[in-house]
Structure formats: structure tokens, C-alpha cells
Amino acid sequence: MKNIIIGQFIPGTSFLYKMDPRSKIIALMLLMVSTFILSSVSHILIMLGVVLVILKIGGIPVTRIARGLKPIMILLLFTFTFQIIFIKTGNLVFDTDLTLTYITLPIILLIVIFWYFTKRYTRFKFLYLLITVFGILTLLSLYNPGSIISSSHLEIYQDGLEGAFFIMIRLIIIVTLSTILTLTTKPTDLNLGLEKILKPLGIIRINAEEIAMIISIALRYIPTLLDEANKIMLAQASRGVDFSEGKFKDKIMQIISLLVPMFIISFKRSDDLANAMEARSFVPGKRRTRLHTLSWHNIDTSVIVFCVLVLASVITVRIML
Amino acid sequence: MNIIEIKDLSFSYQDEIQALSNVNLSVKKGEWISILGHNGSGKSTLSKLIIGLLKADSGKILVDGVILNEESVHDIRRKIGIVFQNPDNQFVGVTVEDDIAFGMENLCFQQSEIIEKIKEYSKKVDMSDYLKKEPHALSGGQKQRVAIAGILAMKTDIIIFDEATSMLDPKGRASIMEYIKEIKKAGVTVITITHDMKEAVLSDRIVILKEGRVIACGETNDILNDKETLNSSNLELLLPLKLQYLLDEANISNDKVKDILWQLSLNK
Amino acid sequence: MAIKFEQVNFSYPSFDGTNFSALKDINLEINEFGEFITLIGETGSGKSTLVQHMNALVRPTTGSVTIYGIKIENDTKKKGKVKLNPLRQRVGLVFQFPEYQLFEETVLKDIIFGPKNFGVSNEDAIKRAKEVIKHVGLDEEYLKRSPFNLSGGEKKRVSIAGILAMEPDILVLDEPTSGLDPKGRDDLLKLFTDIHRKLNKTVIIITHDMNTVYKYASRVLVMNDGSLVYDGKPTELFSTNNIENWNLDIPDIISITRQLEERLNIKFNSQPKTIEDLFILVKEVI
Numbered sequence: 001m002k003n004i005i006i007g008q009f010i011p012g013t014s015f016l017y018k019m020d021p022r023s024k025i026i027a028l029m030l031l032m033v034s035t036f037i038l039s040s041v042s043h044i045l046i047m048l049g050v051v052l053v054i055l056k057i058g059g060i061p062v063t064r065i066a067r068g069l070k071p072i073m074i075l076l077l078f079t080f081t082f083q084i085i086f087i088k089t090g091n092l093v094f095d096t097d098l099t100l101t102y103i104t105l106p107i108i109l110l111i112v113i114f115w116y117f118t119k120r121y122t123r124f125k126f127l128y129l130l131i132t133v134f135g136i137l138t139l140l141s142l143y144n145p146g147s148i149i150s151s152s153h154l155e156i157y158q159d160g161l162e163g164a165f166f167i168m169i170r171l172i173i174i175v176t177l178s179t180i181l182t183l184t185t186k187p188t189d190l191n192l193g194l195e196k197i198l199k200p201l202g203i204i205r206i207n208a209e210e211i212a213m214i215i216s217i218a219l220r221y222i223p224t225l226l227d228e229a230n231k232i233m234l235a236q237a238s239r240g241v242d243f244s245e246g247k248f249k250d251k252i253m254q255i256i257s258l259l260v261p262m263f264i265i266s267f268k269r270s271d272d273l274a275n276a277m278e279a280r281s282f283v284p285g286k287r288r289t290r291l292h293t294l295s296w297h298n299i300d301t302s303v304i305v306f307c308v309l310v311l312a313s314v315i316t317v318r319i320m321l
Numbered sequence: 322m323n324i325i326e327i328k329d330l331s332f333s334y335q336d337e338i339q340a341l342s343n344v345n346l347s348v349k350k351g352e353w354i355s356i357l358g359h360n361g362s363g364k365s366t367l368s369k370l371i372i373g374l375l376k377a378d379s380g381k382i383l384v385d386g387v388i389l390n391e392e393s394v395h396d397i398r399r400k401i402g403i404v405f406q407n408p409d410n411q412f413v414g415v416t417v418e419d420d421i422a423f424g425m426e427n428l429c430f431q432q433s434e435i436i437e438k439i440k441e442y443s444k445k446v447d448m449s450d451y452l453k454k455e456p457h458a459l460s461g462g463q464k465q466r467v468a469i470a471g472i473l474a475m476k477t478d479i480i481i482f483d484e485a486t487s488m489l490d491p492k493g494r495a496s497i498m499e500y501i502k503e504i505k506k507a508g509v510t511v512i513t514i515t516h517d518m519k520e521a522v523l524s525d526r527i528v529i530l531k532e533g534r535v536i537a538c539g540e541t542n543d544i545l546n547d548k549e550t551l552n553s554s555n556l557e558l559l560l561p562l563k564l565q566y567l568l569d570e571a572n573i574s575n576d577k578v579k580d581i582l583w584q585l586s587l588n589k
Numbered sequence: 590m591a592i593k594f595e596q597v598n599f600s601y602p603s604f605d606g607t608n609f610s611a612l613k614d615i616n617l618e619i620n621e622f623g624e625f626i627t628l629i630g631e632t633g634s635g636k637s638t639l640v641q642h643m644n645a646l647v648r649p650t651t652g653s654v655t656i657y658g659i660k661i662e663n664d665t666k667k668k669g670k671v672k673l674n675p676l677r678q679r680v681g682l683v684f685q686f687p688e689y690q691l692f693e694e695t696v697l698k699d700i701i702f703g704p705k706n707f708g709v710s711n712e713d714a715i716k717r718a719k720e721v722i723k724h725v726g727l728d729e730e731y732l733k734r735s736p737f738n739l740s741g742g743e744k745k746r747v748s749i750a751g752i753l754a755m756e757p758d759i760l761v762l763d764e765p766t767s768g769l770d771p772k773g774r775d776d777l778l779k780l781f782t783d784i785h786r787k788l789n790k791t792v793i794i795i796t797h798d799m800n801t802v803y804k805y806a807s808r809v810l811v812m813n814d815g816s817l818v819y820d821g822k823p824t825e826l827f828s829t830n831n832i833e834n835w836n837l838d839i840p841d842i843i844s845i846t847r848q849l850e851e852r853l854n855i856k857f858n859s860q861p862k863t864i865e866d867l868f869i870l871v872k873e874v875i
């Protein structure tokens with residue numbers, strides 16, 4: 001359960017930890033905007049390089065980031081496939097017939113069954129799935145004896161391939177950047193930084209403190225909600241629900257029976273929490289002092305200058321080319 | 322002078338569960354009163370009404386001479402601190418230290434003062450080693466200690482403890498009681514809700530609720546001896562007094578023993 | 590032997606890598622029949638963590654817990670194939686916070702949740718619910734209410750009812766009496782004693798109340814800083830002088846007896862167990 005908490009703060013000492021959360025948030029936004037402006041594969045690869053250097057200097061293990069990417073793997077895969085299949089402009093780079101026959105069908109079934117029963121023994125489940133899918137595709141395209149059940153045509157164009165690659169890298173960069181922020185910033189600091197950055201919104205009558213409070217409560221409650229889910233699971237487990245066993249249908253039922261109480265309990269919780277806050281004299285929008293305050297150092301200025309330079313050069317490149 | 326004055330207060334949940342009926346109660350400034358009563362007798366409901374988290378169906382509450390209503394509620398809350406019954410639902414901060422700070426931040430304490438108070442009060446409840454911990458990594462009793470520290474640090478004029486020590490070990494419980502004695506001396510008004518007679522004898526007055534009504538209210542000494550009332554409201558006689566009753570029933574009287582037993586029941 | 594802990598260590602994983610060691614080298618055996626055990630110890634000493642091992646809700650970091658012949662180790666679940674469900678029916682666990690245990694819309698649904706999962710028919714489950722709700726001192730009216738809209742003590746009672754309805758062989762209760770009124774506490778302790786005596790089942794109770802320990806327990810376990818520091822008879826525990834070090838206390842009856850002896854300057858010839866015993870002793874001296 002706990003590993004779902006992506007990007008939980010881990011203590012450290014690198015420059016990323018010495019920075020003010022405000023400058024980290026601003027830097028993050030600058031870099032994200034830069035990433036969105038870039039439009040060619042080679043440029044975005046340079047950007048990826050920059051991000052990797054930041055990780056390296058910041059002393060953040062790449063494995064940490066990889067773990068953060070795991071939940072969006074499906075999304076990545078989906079966009080990748082989508083791009084490859086549906087974009088049909090540019091040069092044709094690859095072209096094959098996929099044929100399903102009465103001989104390959106059972107073979108594929110066997111492969112799937114084999115995959116299903118062996119997947120638990122490997123640590124690289126996702127890679128294993130990819131290899132399996134790739135294997136099946138190869139089989140479909142190269143081996144077609146016997147009578148044909150169905151057949152289709154797979155064409156991959158350069159634009160599709162590049163587009164797929166491009167979008168994937170972009171997503172990876174965005175997720176990595178935000179993971180860097182949450183990995184190196186304590187939730188309290190993050191909250192405070194957001195609050196300060198959102199302050200100007202006050203001019204258009206949006207209460208920055210309230211928004212920041214909402215965000216911080218959300219941050220405070222993400223682990224708690226996961227914990228809550230965990231507790232209900234434990235409670236149900238100790239009264240006879242077995243989460244590890246059962247068929248797919250049972251699993252769905254179990255998840256539903258988990259979600260309903262989660263909702264009820266969350267509402268109840270937010271009620272209690274609001275009470276607890278009010279009882280301790282919290283009045284939304286009213287002035288309050290803070291335990292944690294922020295201080296701006298030279299490193300913050302340098303990082304912001306660097307990021308502004310990155311953005312400037314990205315814009316220049318975009319306009320020039 | 323009465324710092325809290327409750328007149329003819331009634332309250333029902335969703336108009337069907339009558340939690341309190343015609344409650345009258347006054348608390349003097351600097352007094353320590355205990356509220357006792359069976360499960361579901363309305364103790365927690367009463368405390369939520371006093372700080373304006375629930376709205377009474379009828380009757381009124383005055384705190385420090387001011388009637389509790391929508392306008393005055395925020396000012397009144399600044400005078401009252403409450404430790405709720407369930408320590409889990411009152412954890413506002415991301416870490417122990419943030420949670421203790423929360424109330425002080427709302428009362429606009431200076432930053433340096435907040436830092437100092439966090440140190441002082443976390444030490445008082447024996448949680449100084451846990452300041453950076455998150456709430457879900459604490460045991461039941463530890464959560465209760467943090468909740469208590471957060472309220473004590475606010476230094477309000479009135480403090481309500483709703484079964485705040487129910488999950489503490491004997492030593493922790495004793496140290497909180499010692500502390501309550503201390504703040505009482507400093508002029509703070511204390512209301513403790515409890516099921517523990519040994520805690521209740523330390524207070525000046527005892528109020529007993531039963532099915533939403535005040536069935537007894539008086540000096541601790543008098544209530545302690547009121548066997549009928551205690552029995553009918555699911556409470557217990559203290560052991561030394563039980564022994565005294567056994568002796569009385571057997572018509573054995575010994576003034577010295579009687580005196581000792583009385584002293585013992587008052588925890589002296 | 591129903592439950593056996595062998596060299597059990599348990600650490601809570603922490604995000605910063607510094608794992609918190611909550612149980613240290615626990616060795617413990619619990620019989621299936623006829624034990625009334627109380628588990629005590631200071632705040633944060635690991636009591637709740639220990640009992641969660643007893644029905645395999647958590648797995649030891651190292652060492653093993655054997656529950657009714659099924660060995661639970663750190664990698665047990667990953668290897669698959671171990672059915673934990675039967676264990677959970679045999680060892681019923683009531684959580685420290687009732688809020689963690691209540692999740693259904695009505696009290697009735699909550700109580701029948703366990704029995705139904707273990708194959709009891711709907712009618713039988715409802716019949717059981719009507720029975721246990723009375724055992725925990727609430728009337729049938731409560732079955733219709735939402736478990737979230739109850740007072741603290743009422744929630745506690747309902748959470749106990751939910752486990753009683755499963756009719757487990759071993760009943761493990763994490764601070765079942767905190768938040769209960771004195772009569773409710775005594776009634777429930779009597780109920781647990783009946784379950785223990787009449788049905789010859791084992792009951793394990795976590796408590797901070799030394800009177801409960803002294804009056805009801807046949808065996809007491811003391812936790813201190815993650816270690817099991819005492820396992821034996823309550824009478825012996827309270828005559829050792831480690832009580833202070835472990836943040837415990839002595840039961841009221843003992844302290845009153847001692848006080849009387851001291852103030853009357855006498856010596857009773859035995860340590861009374863109940864107030865009635867003490868009464869007899871006092872009667873003799875005056």
C-alpha cells in the first residue's frame with residue numbers, strides 16, 4: 001500500500017534541499033513551460049539531458065524516479081500505441097502483415113498462459129509484458145502456416161514513431177520534474193511556498209491561504225486516505241475478506257466494498273477535521289502566524305536565472321526554426 | 322463569577338435522537354469540574370455545543386458573559402481549548418510539530434514563541450523525540466499526547482478534556498492530572514469528561530449526566546457518597562468507599578479506619 | 590499450541606529509510622484453551638503491533654509466527670497458496686480505534702459482515718447480531734443506526750459485537766474497555782470471562798487498567814520498548830519492583846491494602862484479591 005505514495009519526501013542534503021520552495025516551484029514551472037514549447041525530438045532529448053544532470057547533481061537516485069513513473073506506465077504505453085497506429089504521415093519506416101492462423105492461435109494462447117503463470121517470478125513485470133507482446137507481434141508477422149483466421153496490416157510511419165517518442169519523453173520529463181519537487185520538499189514547506197506564490201491571486205479575490213490550506217490538507221490526507229484504505233482492508237481482512245485470493249470478479253466486488261466505506265469515511269473525516277480546525281480557532285482567511293517561514297538564498301536566485309535562461313533559449317530556438 | 326453559564330439547553334441529532342434535554346449548568350472561573358455519565362449520555366455533545374460546533378435547539382450558553390451565537394462564536398473559541406475524544410480525527414498538521422503549532426498559529430503567536438512552546442509542551446507530554454513524525458506512524462496513546470500538547474500550548478482560559486487520557490499508560494495519565502492541577506492553580510478553568518472516578522475526585526465539582534439530563538451536580542465530596550445516583554448512572558463507587566459501605570452494613574464502626582478510607586478515596 | 594512467536598522482529602518501514610523497530614525478538618506461546626491473558630505496557634511499547642501479528646494482519650520482518658499450524662513469515666504472502674481466511678475466523682481481533690473497524694452503513698450490516706463472509710446464512714447472522722448487540726449492552730434499536738453516528742463508547746461496543754458475532758476460538762481485544770463507562774466495562778469483562786470459562790476459549794486483552802489485570806487475568810504479558818519483558822502471573826508481577834520502570838502501576842486493591850497496613854500500623858496475613866476479601870481481613874483486626 002505504502003509504495004503508492006509517489007514522490008514522498010526523502011531527506012537529503014543536496015542543493016535541491018537547500019532551495020526555497022518558492023524558487024523550486026517557480027523553477028519547475030519555467031522548465032515545464034520550456035518542455036511544452038520545444039517541438040523537435042532532438043531538442044527534447046537535450047532537455048531530458050538537462051533533467052538528468054539535475055537529478056545527478058541533486059543526488060536523486062534514478063530508481064526513485066522510475067518508481068514514480070510506474071503508475072503512469074499504462075498512460076505512456078497507451079499514447080505510444082495510439083500515436084504509432086494512427087499517425088500515417090511522413091516516410092513509411094516499417095510495414096508488415098499480421099496474420100492469425102489456426103496454428104498460431106493456440107501458440108499465442110500458450111504464450112499468454114505461460115506469461116500469466118510465470119510473471120510473478122520476475123521483478124521486471126512490465127518489461128516481461130512488453131517482451132511478451134513484442135514476441136506475439138513478431139510471431140504474427142513472420143510465422144503464418146495453416147488456414148487464416150484473420151489478417152491485418154501494420155504500418156509504422158516516421159511521424160508516428162517520432163511523435164510517439166516525443167510525447168513519451170515529454171511526459172517523462174514533466175513527471176520527473178514534479179517528482180523532484182515533492183521528493184525534496186517537505187509537505188509543510190511546499191504548502192507554505194504555494195501559499196506565498198499564490199498570494200498575488202488575492203488581487204482577483206482568490207484567497208491564497210485557503211487554497212494553500214486545501215492543498216496542504218490534501219497532502220496531509222493522501223497518506224491518511226491510503227492508510228484509511230489500508231485499515232479498512234485490514235478490518236475486512238480480519239473479518240474474512242481475502243484480498244489476495246479470489247477470481248477477477250471477486251476482486252472487483254472487493255474493491256467496490258472498499259470504495260463505498262472509503263467515501264463515507266472520508267466525508268465523516270473531513271467533517272471531523274473541519275470541527276477540529278475550527279475548535280482550534282481556525283477562521284478561513286484570517287491572519288495567522290506561521291511556525292515555518294521561508295528564506296531566499298543566492299542559490300535560489302542562480303537557479304531561477306538558469307531556468308529563465310533555459311526558457312529564453314527555448315523560445316529563441318522555437319522562433320528561429 | 323461564572324465563566325460558563327448554560328441555561329435550559331436542549332439538542333437533538335437529526336431531530337430524532339434527543340441527546341440533551343434542558344441542561345442547566347454553571348462553571349465558576351478557575352474551577353475544575355468533571356462531567357460523568359454512561360456511554361451515550363450526552364457528554365461529548367455538550368462539549369461540542371459549548372464551543373459552538375453544534376447549534377442548540379433551544380436554550381442558551383454564555384461564555385465569560387457573552388451569549389454564544391454566530392457573531393460571537395469565533396471570539397469565544399479563542400478562549401476555549403478542547404481535546405476531543407478521538408485523537409485521530411483532530412490531527413491537523415502534517416507532522417507532530419505542525420500539529421502542536423496549529424492552534425498557536427491561529428492565535429497569532431510569534432514564531433519564536435511557537436518554537437519555544439513546541440519544545441516545552443512536547444516535553445511535558447513526553448513526545449519530544451517524535452516531533453517530525455507523521456500522525457499515522459503514532460500509537461494510540463502517542464496521538465492522544467500530541468492532541469493534549471496542541472491544546473495546552475494555546476494557553477486558553479478554559480480547557481475541556483473529553484476522555485483525553487483514556488489510552489494513556491498509568492504514568493502518562495498521572496502526569497496529565499498533575500499538570501491539570503498546575504494550570505488550575507494558574508487560574509485556568511478546566512472541564513474534564515471522564516469515566517474514571519479516581520480522576521474525578523481530583524476536581525472541585527462533579528456533574529452527572531444521564532440520558533441527556535443533569536441528574537446530579539455538586540461538590541465532589543457529596544457526589545462521591547451518593548451511592549444511588551452513581552449506581553443508576555453506570556458509575557462506580559471508589560474501592561475505599563465500597564469497603565466503608567461493607568463495614569457500615571456489618572455495623573462495624575471505627576472512626577480511624579473511616580477517616581483513612583475517606584482520605585484514600587480522595588487520593589490523599 | 591494455538592499461536593507461537595519465534596524470534597519475531599518487526600519494523601515499520603519509514604520513507605526516510607530509518608526503519609522503526611517496533612518489536613524486538615519476541616518469543617511467545619499462546620494456548621488454544623483456557624487462558625485469560627492481559628497485555629500491558631507503556632504508550633508506544635508495541636502492544637497493538639504485537640496483536641496484529643496474531644491473525645496475520647501484518648507479517649514479521651524476521652522470525653515467524655505460527656498460527657494454528659500455519660507458519661507466517663516475511664515472504665509468506667508472496668509465495669502464495671497460504672489461505673489466511675480460516676485463521677482470521679479462529680483468531681478474532683478487535684482494533685484499538687473502533688473507527689478503523691466500522692465501515693458498513695448500519696450497525697446490523699457491520700455486525701453480520703464477518704459471519705456472512707465465513708459462510709453463515711443471512712438469517713443466522715442476523716440472529717447472532719441481535720444476540721451480541723445485547724451482550725455488549727446496547728438494545729436492538731441500535732442495529733438500525735449508522736455506526737458513524739454513535740458516541741465514542743457506543744462505537745466501541747459495536748466494534749466488539751462485530752467480532753463476537755464471528756465466534757472466534759481466540760478473542761484478541763485491543764483496549765476494549767477504554768472509553769466504556771464503569772458498568773459497561775465490568776459487564777464486558779464479565780462476558781469475556783464467561784467466554785473464557787464456559788466455552789474454554791482463550792481471551793487476550795490489551796489494557797492500561799491494572800485492576801483488570803489483577804482481577805481477571807491468569808497470565809500477564811508486559812511490553813517495554815518493543816521487547817516482551819514479563820510473562821507470568823499477575824500476583825508475581827505486582828510484587829516485583831519493576832513496575833515503576835515499565836510505567837505501570839499497582840492495582841487499587843493492593844495500594845489500599847498497603848496504605849491501610851501502613852496507616853494502621855498492622856500487617857494482614859494475606860493479600861486480598863477483592864474488596865470483599867479485604868473487608869474480611871479488616872473486620873478481623875478491628
Ligand SMILES: Nc1ncnc2c1ncn2[C@@H]1O[C@H](COP(=O)(O)OP(=O)(O)OP(=O)(O)O)[C@@H](O)[C@H]1O
Binds near residue numbers: 737742
Ligand atoms: N453524529 C451523531 N448523529 C446522531 N446521533 C449521535 C451522533 N453523535 C452522538 N449521537 C447520539 O447522541 C447521544 C449522545 O452522544 P455523546 O457522544 O454526546 O455521548 P457521550 O456521553 O459522549 O458518550 P461516550 O461516553 O460513549 O463518549 C448518543 O445516544 C449517541 O448515540
Ligand SMILES: Nc1ncnc2c1ncn2[C@@H]1O[C@H](COP(=O)(O)OP(=O)(O)OP(=O)(O)O)[C@@H](O)[C@H]1O
Binds near residue numbers: 609636
Ligand atoms: N504505521 C507506523 N509507522 C511507523 N511507526 C509506527 C507505526 N505504527 C506504530 N508505530 C510506532 O511503533 C511503536 C509501537 O506502536 P504500537 O501502536 O504497537 O504501540 P502500543 O503499545 O499499542 O501503544 P498504545 O498503548 O499507545 O496504543 C510506537 O512507538 C509507534 O510510534
Ligand SMILES: [Mg+2]
Binds near residue numbers: 364365741
Ligand atoms: Mg463522548
Ligand SMILES: [Mg+2]
Binds near residue numbers: 462
Ligand atoms: Mg495500541
